[in-house]
Amino acid sequence: MISKIMARGLSRxxxxxxxxxxxxxxxxxxxxxxxxxxxxxxxxxxxxxxVAAWGKPGLDGCQIWAERVNAAGGIELSDGKHPVxxxxxxxxxxxxxxxxGATKLIREDxxxxxxxxxxxxxxxxxxxxxxxxxLFSTLLPSDLSPDSTTLLAPAExxxxxxxxxxxxxxxxxxxxxxxxxxxxxxxxxLPSVATYLAAFEAxxxxxxxxxxxxxxxxxxxxxxxxxxxxxxxxxICLDTCYSDYxxxxxxxxxxxxxxxxxxxxTADFYDQMIAxxxxxxxxxxxxxxxxxxxxxxxxxxxNFEDAGGFYQTYAxxxxxxxxxxxxxxxxxxxxxKAAAEKAGSADPEAVIxxxxxxxxxxxxxxxxxxxxxxLFGIDNALVGDWPVVVIEDGKAVIKGFKSIPDxxxxxxxLLIKHMQAYNQMYDQRG
Amino acid sequence: xxxLLAQTGLNAVYAASYISLVAVGLVLIxxxxxxxxxxxxxxxMAGSYVVVAVYADMHMxxxxxxxxxxxxxxxxxxxxxxxxxxxLRDNPLxxxxxxxxxxxxLQALASIGFGVRMxxxxxxxxxxxxxxxxxxxxxxxxxxxxxxxxxxxxxxxFLKRTRFGWxxxxxxxxxxxxxxxxxxxxHTARIAMFIGAGLAGIAGALTAPLISVNPHMGHSVIVTAxxxxxxxxxxxxxxxxxxxxxxAFVHTFVTTFYGGVIADITGLMLMLIVLIVKPxxxxxxADRA
Numbered sequence: 194m195i196s197k198i199m200a201r202g203l204s205r206x207x208x209x210x211x212x213x214x215x216x217x218x219x220x221x222x223x224x225x226x227x228x229x230x231x232x233x234x235x236x237x238x239x240x241x242x243x244v245a246a247w248g249k250p251g252l253d254g255c256q257i258w259a260e261r262v263n264a265a266g267g268i269e270l271s272d273g274k275h276p277v278x279x280x281x282x283x284x285x286x287x288x289x290x291x292x293x294g295a296t297k298l299i300r301e302d303x304x305x306x307x308x309x310x311x312x313x314x315x316x317x318x319x320x321x322x323x324x325x326x327x328l329f330s331t332l333l334p335s336d337l338s339p340d341s342t343t344l345l346a347p348a349e350x351x352x353x354x355x356x357x358x359x360x361x362x363x364x365x366x367x368x369x370x371x372x373x374x375x376x377x378x379x380x381x382x383l384p385s386v387a388t389y390l391a392a393f394e395a396x397x398x399x400x401x402x403x404x405x406x407x408x409x410x411x412x413x414x415x416x417x418x419x420x421x422x423x424x425x426x427x428x429i430c431l432d433t434c435y436s437d438y439x440x441x442x443x444x445x446x447x448x449x450x451x452x453x454x455x456x457x458x459t460a461d462f463y464d465q466m467i468a469x470x471x472x473x474x475x476x477x478x479x480x481x482x483x484x485x486x487x488x489x490x491x492x493x494x495x496n497f498e499d500a501g502g503f504y505q506t507y508a509x510x511x512x513x514x515x516x517x518x519x520x521x522x523x524x525x526x527x528x529x530k531a532a533a534e535k536a537g538s539a540d541p542e543a544v545i546x547x548x549x550x551x552x553x554x555x556x557x558x559x560x561x562x563x564x565x566x567x568l569f570g571i572d573n574a575l576v577g578d579w580p581v582v583v584i585e586d587g588k589a590v591i592k593g594f595k596s597i598p599d600x601x602x603x604x605x606x607l608l609i610k611h612m613q614a615y616n617q618m619y620d621q622r623g
Numbered sequence: 624x625x626x627l628l629a630q631t632g633l634n635a636v637y638a639a640s641y642i643s644l645v646a647v648g649l650v651l652i653x654x655x656x657x658x659x660x661x662x663x664x665x666x667x668m669a670g671s672y673v674v675v676a677v678y679a680d681m682h683m684x685x686x687x688x689x690x691x692x693x694x695x696x697x698x699x700x701x702x703x704x705x706x707x708x709x710x711l712r713d714n715p716l717x718x719x720x721x722x723x724x725x726x727x728x729l730q731a732l733a734s735i736g737f738g739v740r741m742x743x744x745x746x747x748x749x750x751x752x753x754x755x756x757x758x759x760x761x762x763x764x765x766x767x768x769x770x771x772x773x774x775x776x777x778x779x780x781f782l783k784r785t786r787f788g789w790x791x792x793x794x795x796x797x798x799x800x801x802x803x804x805x806x807x808x809x810h811t812a813r814i815a816m817f818i819g820a821g822l823a824g825i826a827g828a829l830t831a832p833l834i835s836v837n838p839h840m841g842h843s844v845i846v847t848a849x850x851x852x853x854x855x856x857x858x859x860x861x862x863x864x865x866x867x868x869x870x871a872f873v874h875t876f877v878t879t880f881y882g883g884v885i886a887d888i889t890g891l892m893l894m895l896i897v898l899i900v901k902p903x904x905x906x907x908x909a910d911r912a
Contacts, residue, residue: 209654216743240739241734242739243837243839243901245740246739246740249740284668299858336786378884398714402864405883406882406883406884407882407883407884408883408884410842410846410887411883412835412840412843412844413634413833413834415634415637415638416631416634416638416875416886417879418629419630419879420878420880420882423627424881438835438839440741440835441835448751448759448761449630449755449759450759469745497678503625514740618873
């Protein structure tokens with residue numbers, strides 16, 4: 194029967210998409226909650242596998258967030274207070290498993306909101322989101338498109354915030370005029386390459402070699418580092434790489450005698466990088482993700498509540514595991530909670546309306562605007578200030594917050610130019 | 624430019640060292656058992672995790688951890704021989720499928736035992752040997768090169784100069800004739816599995832402080848090993864070593880001068896060309912292929 198349908202012109206893709214939509218929508222539960230009933234939030238991210246480092250620490254952070262919220266009485270909707278409960282599904286960074294997970298979370302668990310890492314897994318979930326109207330969040334705004342109005346990027350506007358690190362570098366080290374970039378050759382690395390190219394061009398820093406792309410299956414980084422150092426650059430940019438790559442690349446740079454500046458999106462577990470190199474070598478390393486015990490996060494401009502206490506609890510429960518995403522999903526929950534309380538409902542449509550009301554929102558690092566039409570075709574990314582973090586004396590220190598929209602107002606054309614060159618604009622992605 | 628060539632050459636020598644250890648082990652198992660061991664990359668991974676447990680977690684000496692890695696992974700090989708390959712001796716496809724299952728079990732055990740994140744292993748030494756102002760090799764990489772030379776030399780001596788080695792080669796060439804001569808096929812299979820797995824284990828153990836150790840690290844290693852043994856000739860130990868060196872040099876130089884992605888494509892092209900021109904591989908014989 195199926196083969197007959199297929200023979201009449203129904204593509205396999207369309208068939209799978211329709212099946213997923215039907216399965217999800219047929220059993221979509223009512224979003225109304227009984228008084229005191231827990232609000233269930235779906236956590237659909239890689240918890241095992243190579244990308245688990247950008248899923249599991251986020252779930253750990255969410256559990257702490259839930260404990261704090263529940264201890265304070267829960268989330269107050271129009272019918273009273275509700276405790277919050279996270280239901281996780283390990284999608285192993287696989288689109289098909291992500292689709293199964295989204296369907297299960299909606300149909301069987303009755304979640305009100307689903308948080309994802311996004312990236313390669315989003316195309317698997319998109320048909321389910323489009324049909325059911327479920328509210329989803331992603332950490333990777335490159336998933337955003339005008340086709341999916343219920344997908345938000347409220348925490349991390351990867352990779353646009355990278356421009357703030359380059360701005361800091363150019364301001365602090367005006368003599369650094371040449372750079373090289375290495376990047377993993379995938380959906381994570383390429384938009385970052387385009388962003389760094391735009392940021393370097395905006396500050397007159399010459400990228401002296403074509404960005405060196407490597408296969409994510411690479412194990413020996415010595416040849417790559419030899420190539421990076423061959424042109425004797427003032428700056429080596431590690432782009433957005435998994436920590437599995439950042440660490441061995443830094444170790445190789447140290448062993449091959451590199452003495453210039455280093456900039457990277459992340460430096461997860463930087464204490465281990467210092468142990469493998471030296472405190473002197475890592476001094477001045479620029480990246481974008483702070484430790485939340487940083488005094489700068491106690492300022493009035495920061496909306497993440499009790500960042501220091503959150504970090505302390507996290508460090509006690511999961512020693513040595515603090516990473517880039519440990520706080521991000523929790524910060525999304527801050528936004529969701531505020532919007533749900535404002536709407537008085539956990540209904541996805543009501544929450545998204547409340548969240549985007551007035552075109553502004555309270556991002557973890559300060560007040561921000563819903564933004565992104567030019568880059569993503571839809572204003573579903575919450576963008577404001579982003580911190581620049583530097584390793585000083587073996588510890589990550591926030592050196593300041595810089596405005597992403599301000600940079601974009603001045604240099605947006607450069608970013609679009611390089612994004613287009615790497616086929617990373619929303620209307621170029623397949 | 625000369626310095627760049629020299630540095631790239633040193634990088635290639637290191638790569639050839641650990642690739643040849645893995646590939647020779649894989650060839651040895653195939654030669655004697657007639658089984659493509661898809662779990663070989665995970666045996667490499669197991670060797671790395673022994674270093675995590677013994678050296679990083681228990682703070683025992685690194686070289687003790689390496690020896691434990693060799694023995695532990697060798698014993699894993701014995702377990703595979705007894706539980707998987709012996710019952711499926713007459714069914715090479717069954718052995719292959721069983722090895723894929725074992726691969727998944729090892730990955731799952733590593734995830735359960737150590738977590739999914741990259742493991743931190745303190746550097747064994749930070750000493751770097753400088754050959755000129757811009758050409759250097761870390762001492763930890765020299766350890767891998769020296770160990771590979773010693774182990775492969777010892778294996779050559781074992782196979783060519785000892786009775787066990789002769790028995791192993793006889794079993795690989797013609798199992799039935801070897802059995803008629805009184806050679807125990809089961810015994811030689813155990814020796815081959817122990818040595819083959821142990822070589823993967825020690826390669827993983829020696830390189831553990833230099834790479835990212837995680838439950839999925841075996842994948843890229845097994846892909847490289849398969850390319851190497853196909854180029855060298857499935858079943859040929861000499862071919863595996865020569866192909867390892869050739870692959871490592873081609874891959875390393877192409878990575879340095881043209882990029883990592885092009886290097887991967889070049890490696891696969893090398894394999895395809897060899898398959899077209901000489902389907903048995905550079906040193907393989909028709910009956911083995």
